[in-house]
Amino acid sequence: MFDLKGRTAIVTGAGRGVGAEIARHLARRGAIVAVNDVVDERAEEIAAEILADGGTAIAAVFDVTDHGAVATAAAALEREVGGVDILINNAGVPAQMRVAKFVDSLPEDWRKYIELNLYGVMNCCRAIVPGMCKRGWGRVITISSGAGTVGLNFGVSPYAAGKGGAISFMRHLALETAASGVTANTVAIGLIDNQADPSVTASLAKTIPVGRLGRPDDVAALCLYLASSEAAWMTGQTIGLNGGSPTS
Ligand SMILES: NC(=O)c1ccc[n+]([C@@H]2O[C@H](COP(=O)([O-])OP(=O)(O)OC[C@H]3O[C@@H](n4cnc5c(N)ncnc54)[C@H](O)[C@@H]3O)[C@@H](O)[C@H]2O)c1
Structure with a gap:
């Protein structure tokens, strides 16, 4: 499976x-993985690590908020390793995520959350999904947040607006592409x-019903399923992965 x-x-x-x-897990299951990041050393380091582990990976350095850069990178990937x-x-x-109550927030700070969390998703989908539909198979998985599904009193409302926007966008995309195998x-x-400070995370972990914070491999395991052929009947869903926490 x-x-x-x-x-x-x-x-x-x-x-x-x-x-x-997620990239490591996909590579271990045999996928050729393009490791994107806006910071080139980070993308190159993870791609090299996957290669050293026996997988196949390339670094794909671009900013997801830049539609032109995304389209250029998607075309280059198609030439080099095939359609995504x-x-x-x-x-x-x-990069500079600031936590502030909305009433104290600055309008010039809002844009980066929407550009990354909503436009970033839309840019990548616009560049890559048409090829998936043409080939008749594709899997699009967006990593959102509990902040996009429930209200929180943490001072993250602009981030949540982007995360919630992506959730709505994905539901519509799912219906538009369902008949194309995507x-x-x-x-x-x-x-x-x-890599958070354990003195902070220990108290937060106590608020989560399963008694611990999530780990990156919890997310990667679900992505493996969603990326697989076996998940063909799962679409248009927003899946909460949160240790049973009702507030995230
Ligand atoms: N960590 C959490 O507790 C948590 C909780 C809920 C949701 N999430 C979501 O999970 C995802 C991953 O979070 P993480 O904690 O691993 O983040 P992280 O900050 O550790 O890593 C994110 C990576 O994205 C890169 N990046 C940032 N802007 C980019 C851009 N414009 N184009 C390309 N790359 C860009 C950064 O350079 C960085 O390497 C995010 O969507 C985040 O919102 C995280």
Whole structure:
């Protein structure tokens, strides 16, 4: 099950964290993986690691918020490794993420969250999904957040607007592409233990019913399923992956 041999995948924002783990898992199942990041050393490091582990990977350095750069990169990938079968929209944390109550936020700070979390997803889908539809097979998976599905009092409303926008967009994309063999699903993840300070995460973990924060491999395992042929009947869904937490 979940054999990805012969498939080409791209994971955005895969130079570290959750995206890097998704890229490693896809490669272990046999996919050729394009490791995207806006930071070239990060993309190159993870691609090299996958190669050293016996997988097939290339670095694909571009900014998902730049539609022209995304389209150019998608065309180059098609020439070099074939059309993309699996698109994982993972890039989602802007470089300077500021937490602030909306009433104290600055309008000039909102744009980066929407551009990355909504336009970034739309740019990649616009460049890659037409080829999937033409070939009659594709998997689009967007990594969203519990912040896009419930209200939180953490001061992350512009980020949540982008995450929630992507969830709505994916539902519509799923229906438009369902008859072409292309599925589109979103994973709304809760808090992930991603090199965070353990003194902070220990208390947060206690609020999660299963008693721990999520790990990047929890997300990667679900992505493997969603990316597989076995998941052909799963589309248009927003799947909460959060240790049972009702608030994320
Ligand atoms: N970590 C969490 O607790 C958590 C919780 C909920 C949702 N998420 C979501 O999970 C995903 C991964 O989060 P993470 O914690 O691994 O993030 P991270 O910050 O560790 O890694 C994200 C990577 O994306 C890259 N990136 C940023 N902007 C980019 C752009 N414009 N184009 C291409 N690459 C870009 C960064 O350089 C970085 O390497 C994100 O969508 C995030 O919103 C994370």
